[in-house]
Ligand SMILES: O=C(O)CCC(=O)C1=CC=C[C@@H](O)[C@@H]1C(=O)O
């Protein structure tokens with residue numbers, strides 16, 4: 001494959017409503033869209049999913065731009081390759097910086113699928129024609145607000161709800177939700193808000209039949225989660241702790257989780273994400289696709305990945321309208337009866353609107369290779 005030109009589009013988009021987690025509130029989303037072009041003018045798109053502030057992982061939009069501009073593009077310009085899966089090896093000598101690698105690799109995957117004239121899902125080996133959608137709801141001002149949001153999302157067709165928890169917003173909240181929705185597929189994401197000192201506290205969640213508790217302990221821990229899982233009936237799902245296939249292997253070996261959340265950006269791209277998927281399939285560990293408050297471009301990548309067989313649980317893959325007044329892709333992503341249908345056009349399958357991309361762009365960087 002030959003990449004002729006790379007364009008980094010830095011966007012600023014306002015969320016419809018602030019998204020609150022145990023770390024704090026997000027009102028605006030700074031986004032990085034990576035566009036790669038070949039000799040024939042075909043374009044592939046990827047999305048950098050780092051936030052402006054390094055609260056989820058150590059990366060930020062600025063560090064991803066720096067990595068892509070100063071290290072990854074120079075490597076790409078000197079590398080000859082036939083398939084996007086070869087890029088993992090070329091990028092390997094750069095430590096971590098997974099979201100930067102994933103943004104560029106994702107754009108190359110999209111271009112590759114377009115050159116082959118096949119959907120990205122097919123290029124990845126996915127067979128599903130639709131994927132199950134789930135909704136992630138941030139911390140709300142009151143439990144009443146949360147209950148009415150869950151009602152609203154159920155009316156929109158979502159069948160699985162993830163809530164955010166933290167000390168002071170956990171047991172009572174789950175108890176109240178269960179009173180209103182005894183049979184709801186419900187899970188709770190703690191984003192590392194607890195420590196092993198909270199074992200007895202977290203055990204109280206066991207009576208509420210949660211599908212899982214996501215990342216209760218430190219963002220970089222695998223060992224303490226194994227201790228916690230021994231004490232909890234509720235399955236633990238790891239998110240932040242899994243940045244590579246090696247991390248996944250260690251977590252399964254230590255029984256630190258029973259479920260894994262795979263986020264393309266967190267693990268360095270689609271190639272590594274697929275490897276983790278294949279490993280989990282072998283090990284019988286169910287996986288689901290996490291979200292990062294992406295624009296439609298990132299979500300389209302997530303949808304394609306989630307067509308792989310072991311994605312047996314609904315992901316944090318919701319409609320464009322959950323976060324955005326308008327998305328930058330056409331058509332926008334929509335959920336019908338809890339499912340998103342896969343588009344059948346080549347690549348990510350959605351058209352990127354140049355007009356909308358421009359409308360939200362605050363900076364553009366162009367590189368000719
Ligand atoms: O994109 C989505 O809808 C999922 C949003 C979501 O739950 C998360 C996004 C980013 C960081 C976290 O707050 C959280 C997660 O940890 O999964």
Ligand SMILES: [Mg+2]
Nearest residue numbers: 189214215239
């Ligand atoms: Mg999470």
